[in-house]
Amino acid sequence: MSKIKEYLKAHPQIWLLAYWPVHGLWYSLLQQTTMGRDPYPIVCGLDYKIPFCEWFVIPYILWYVQLGLLGVYTFFKRPAKFFRFTVMVAGGAFVCMLICTFIPMYFDRAGMEAFPRENLLVEAVKLIRGIDPPTTVLPSMHVYVSVALHICLCKDEKLARYKLLKYSSLVLCLLISASTVLIKQHSIIDVFAAFALVPIMYCLAYVLKHQRLSKFFKAE
Template sequence: MRSYLTSGIWMLLIPLINLLYAPLNHVKGNVYSLITVLDQHIPFIKYFIVPYLAWYLLMFVILSWFMKRDHKLYISSLASICVGLLLSFLVYAFFQTKVPRPVIMGQDLFSNLTRFLYGIDNPYNAFPSIHVMTAYIIFVASSKAKGCGRKMVLASQTLSVLVILSTVFLKQHTLMDVAGGIFLGGSLFKAMTLIQRLNHKSLLKQAAKSFTLKPQEDKYGRGYATKRVIQE
């Protein structure tokens, strides 16, 4: 139980790093547009507000699931997300983009939630999309999860896809933002997985070197057996 709590505490890095988001989400100089013709043909669908807003809570649930089922996967996923957040904020600081938003006319729950989102999140921190980056990391990680049920993996990946789609259907991001998020998330997860493998191989080599076979001698000085000696 204590080990779970110790590992789980590291997830607090995500909200701590996210404290950098708000100060960057204001006009600071040149603002660029990454809108394409395809973006202009994507409709606004208010129902996607549900997976979009629920994502951060569900992401922590999925990370907790990784932590219990596959601790190495949990570490690589969490590290990828944290580094991805920092790199995204670095881009926001020097390359600011803006996504035009539609006017929301309805008074239903989904319209009100979308207006709430627009009210608390200025349209400037867009490329790369953090929602897409984190969702893609979870999508890829779920496919590699060990000891996890197929239903849970399918649910996790389906949710990740819905979150990625929600970013464009809510007009929070452009297709370029999505591509940037996928590239960043995929690259970081591969890098973290590779680092884990190299570190594991290094530990195995160190463990192998710590054991040697030293010949034993009888009272006449003849070698007759070996014993394993752990080098200090």
């Protein structure tokens, strides 16, 4: 027990991981209950003009890789950065979840469900639609988190030195954002709502000092 206490004292950032299991359960609950709460349909005319492109399921899936790799790297290799990383990434995801909890919404893709062709990538899109129904959509967490991860990478002096990595991250961020509307998981409205949330969370994560919390989590 004393060793555990010593480890937690030496690595206080581990407490920040506690949010993610809660997030997963919360997200799952909203998926199951949103459609029974008379949700607001989110859709606009531009959504019908954006073509379906199954190739964008690839960057959509790469979002999970992006989150996992940068999260693990920051936690183990840059622990002093992990507090602000968590505020930026998990904090924004938390805000998205709060909005979707109090204002139930769904992406109304009526008239956009049909697939123009059949292939392996289309099957992947079908699988995603089966697992992840278009609820908890505004702001788009896929878009917000991807942009937040790119910002966190750029705020890491060691990673930001590698221009190829930085520009690759930007390209991936843009592709992921585009993928949400090109595989019809989100309305373009959700994308812009996510972009609007970014500067607010940036100020909370990187402008505010958080003196007491920074001291507790040994953050820079």
